[in-house]
Amino acid sequence: MKRIAVLFVLVFCSAAANARQSPSDEPKPNAAATQSSISSPEEARMQALEDQVRILAEEVALLRGELRTLRDANSTEPPSGGRVLFASSHVEPSMLPPAPAPPRSASAAPDPPLPQAAQTQTFGGATSNAKLLNPDISLIGDFIGTAGHNPVSPSPSLQLHETEVGMQAIIDPYSRADVFLSFGETGVNVEEGYITFTSLPAGLLLRVGKMRAEFGKVNTIHNHALPYIDRPLVTNNLVGGEDGIDDAGFSLSRFLPAPKNWFLQGTAQVFRGDSDDVFTASRAQDLSVVGHIRAYRDLTESTNLDLGVSYARGYNNTGANSTTYNPSDFTTNLYAADATLRWKPLRRSIYHYFMFRTELIWSARDQLSASNRFQTQHAFGMYSSADYRLNRRWTLGGRFDRSGRATDANLTDTGFSGILTYWPSEFSQIRGQYRYGHLWDVSTNGFINANEFLFQVLFVMGAHGAHPF
Amino acid sequence: MPNAKPIQRFTSFIAAFFLLFALSPSPADAESKLFIMTATTDLAALAQEIGGDRVDVESIARGYQDPHFVEAKPSFLLKLRHADLLIVVGLELEIGWLPPLINQSTNPKIQVGAPGYFDASRFARILEIPTGVVTRAEGDVHPLGNPHYWLDPDNGLRIAKGIQNKLSEMRPNDATYFAQRYDSFEQRLKQAEQKWVAQMKPYAGRKIVTYHRSWPNFSEHFGLDVVGYVEPRPGIPPSPQHTVELIGMMKRDGVKLIVVEPYFDLKTPNAIARDTGGQVVVLMPSVGGEKEITDYFKLFDYDIAKLKQAFDATR
Numbered sequence: 001m002k003r004i005a006v007l008f009v010l011v012f013c014s015a016a017a018n019a020r021q022s023p024s025d026e027p028k029p030n031a032a033a034t035q036s037s038i039s040s041p042e043e044a045r046m047q048a049l050e051d052q053v054r055i056l057a058e059e060v061a062l063l064r065g066e067l068r069t070l071r072d073a074n075s076t077e078p079p080s081g082g083r084v085l086f087a088s089s090h091v092e093p094s095m096l097p098p099a100p101a102p103p104r105s106a107s108a109a110p111d112p113p114l115p116q117a118a119q120t121q122t123f124g125g126a127t128s129n130a131k132l133l134n135p136d137i138s139l140i141g142d143f144i145g146t147a148g149h150n151p152v153s154p155s156p157s158l159q160l161h162e163t164e165v166g167m168q169a170i171i172d173p174y175s176r177a178d179v180f181l182s183f184g185e186t187g188v189n190v191e192e193g194y195i196t197f198t199s200l201p202a203g204l205l206l207r208v209g210k211m212r213a214e215f216g217k218v219n220t221i222h223n224h225a226l227p228y229i230d231r232p233l234v235t236n237n238l239v240g241g242e243d244g245i246d247d248a249g250f251s252l253s254r255f256l257p258a259p260k261n262w263f264l265q266g267t268a269q270v271f272r273g274d275s276d277d278v279f280t281a282s283r284a285q286d287l288s289v290v291g292h293i294r295a296y297r298d299l300t301e302s303t304n305l306d307l308g309v310s311y312a313r314g315y316n317n318t319g320a321n322s323t324t325y326n327p328s329d330f331t332t333n334l335y336a337a338d339a340t341l342r343w344k345p346l347r348r349s350i351y352h353y354f355m356f357r358t359e360l361i362w363s364a365r366d367q368l369s370a371s372n373r374f375q376t377q378h379a380f381g382m383y384s385s386a387d388y389r390l391n392r393r394w395t396l397g398g399r400f401d402r403s404g405r406a407t408d409a410n411l412t413d414t415g416f417s418g419i420l421t422y423w424p425s426e427f428s429q430i431r432g433q434y435r436y437g438h439l440w441d442v443s444t445n446g447f448i449n450a451n452e453f454l455f456q457v458l459f460v461m462g463a464h465g466a467h468p469f
Numbered sequence: 470m471p472n473a474k475p476i477q478r479f480t481s482f483i484a485a486f487f488l489l490f491a492l493s494p495s496p497a498d499a500e501s502k503l504f505i506m507t508a509t510t511d512l513a514a515l516a517q518e519i520g521g522d523r524v525d526v527e528s529i530a531r532g533y534q535d536p537h538f539v540e541a542k543p544s545f546l547l548k549l550r551h552a553d554l555l556i557v558v559g560l561e562l563e564i565g566w567l568p569p570l571i572n573q574s575t576n577p578k579i580q581v582g583a584p585g586y587f588d589a590s591r592f593a594r595i596l597e598i599p600t601g602v603v604t605r606a607e608g609d610v611h612p613l614g615n616p617h618y619w620l621d622p623d624n625g626l627r628i629a630k631g632i633q634n635k636l637s638e639m640r641p642n643d644a645t646y647f648a649q650r651y652d653s654f655e656q657r658l659k660q661a662e663q664k665w666v667a668q669m670k671p672y673a674g675r676k677i678v679t680y681h682r683s684w685p686n687f688s689e690h691f692g693l694d695v696v697g698y699v700e701p702r703p704g705i706p707p708s709p710q711h712t713v714e715l716i717g718m719m720k721r722d723g724v725k726l727i728v729v730e731p732y733f734d735l736k737t738p739n740a741i742a743r744d745t746g747g748q749v750v751v752l753m754p755s756v757g758g759e760k761e762i763t764d765y766f767k768l769f770d771y772d773i774a775k776l777k778q779a780f781d782a783t784r
Contacts, residue, residue, distance in 0.1 A: 047673075047674060051673055051674055051692055052673070052692065055689075055692070059623075062594065170581055170582070173580065173582055173583065174577075176572060196572060198571075198572055198574075198575070198577070198580050199577035199580060199583075200575070200577075203550065203575040204575065205573065205575050254575070255546070255547070255550065255575065261544075263543040263544055263546065263547055265543070294543075296542070296543040296544065297544070298542065298544045301531070304542060304544070306543075344540060346531055346533060346534040346732075347533050347534070347731060347732055348732065348734070349534060349535060349538050349539075349540075349732065350535055350538055350732065350733075351734060392706045392734075393706060425605075425608070425609070425704065425705055426609060426704060427605055463564070467569070469540055469541040469542055469543065469569070
């Protein structure tokens, strides 16, 4: 315990030592006499000359302002937001005296007290006063319409499926926090809310809070950031549906030593063990764990390969209902492998993009058979999807799904989807998806064909922080 | 502590070890080169001018890449985790990709606000800071001002001065060296700037159209008049209606030149040029946009040569 305390003290000491920053801004007085004026009879040249004189006059004003700033400020770096400027820092020519004096040489004595007009000049951008110290707040609306026939998992015809409010901010020099609240049709849910410690020693990255587990790819992605409207069948059948493994706990990750040009990262997570219908903690010690290893490599400047393996283990809900069996006997083990190939030419990155992704998931679920015997169901599911950006506004995608059911591995659902996305701008998105499913229907004890058309409108308000790659 | 129990001795040993570790600067601070990562190539070029052979500099974005849309690839993390200094453009230019890279870098030195985080925009003169109500009806506006400020040699000089101070602070022993490098850079840049201004002088006040709002600082410095944009709003792709209006305006005002950044599609600009009898000229907003643009000076050399050529051709 003592050692841990010492370690903590040291960590904070070293972090605190890094806290102060004091560079100095001492822009050199510009020898403004960059051009010598040559008189010319032509009108055009006179015009040009006048313009230049005006520019020079502006520069003189700027330099004076600069000098004033330097004199005023003892600590020379303007603190962020310390020098708030509402008006444009561009000094309008009209603000200047009509016939400015010619600029003096740089060797001249210090300037006399400055005119008021020059004080409007500052360097650096403006800072919006209203949002000082407030988190970046964003809201994403996700409207979904569904038409067609699907008795197995029916969706409402029209719904504001989710309204996600995000708040993201740097907490202190050592951490930042991200909170995403999801307002659905049935209530409010903290989709994620965690603090990330960014300044830990030994290259460790620690997250504490509720978060989407680092299990495969799709499980980590928010609804609005997916390349489809729904989630793959395998997510619904084996990994707990829309929310997936999303639980409260700790996450620790670190870069691992890797061959040259490979990026290798390991993540270990411990959760309470309650994640939708995947994991259920009937006792306090029924924690679930998730492990993930990611390997990434740039193949070329525009092409890259992203591979991962994941493991998750937790207790399921079988034992909770049983009187004869111990709940700790019933675990669910999930194994997954994912691969992503991306291509995005740098010169035309806003026009063209291709991504192929596949995830394979194996589930081993302990449960009771129909005859009340202990059994382990081994189900397998996968999806493959591809997206191609046709131009700046249109993207075409497709997905193939196949997955057994966690509780009955013999029942394998199959499906495919075609997706077309249109972006009016970066901040709104309109998407259509045709979805076919060959699904097991429990009520009729047979497979049915489901044909559906899904329609989605997404809109983004505010500053939504970038998502991890 | 002759009578101390082994466990106590062990604890104090561990504590002493960590104390030593915490107090002594790591060897990298004392001797080796500073490793500087920059968001864009222009900042890398400026850092290289000042840092000379005492630094290693690498940029995340390439010169021919749209700096708004860089992918936060994990391969950048491998470099960022070793960086001593991260120089960013700021003004929310990199908001779509840099924050996750910084967060995941596990490098305390370059976290926002740490000594190794250097926002170059604080040293530059910023234009187009919006006033009044800022909404996205204006497109992808930058509420803090136009982030393409490095295309003004005066700003280049200001940023270089900031970098000089920062490097001198990080490596006090090399302060004289950095000061010399800065003086030399200032002298060369002023000379070059006189040459550029003289080259552009015959075209002062000429009206041009640009694709994106990347050129306010450039056009202000060199006396060009940007009267329209191919994009109807920043970040919004060209629309037929806006294009028709733009063509009308260009014909009326006799605007002949359409400046396009290397990462935009040339279809619409070419169509506009055909309709107006004008010319499309692809200017490089960043160092490294073309192979021959290897430093900050060659960036202006290249762009001004292209502009001259285009102005002469459309006279």
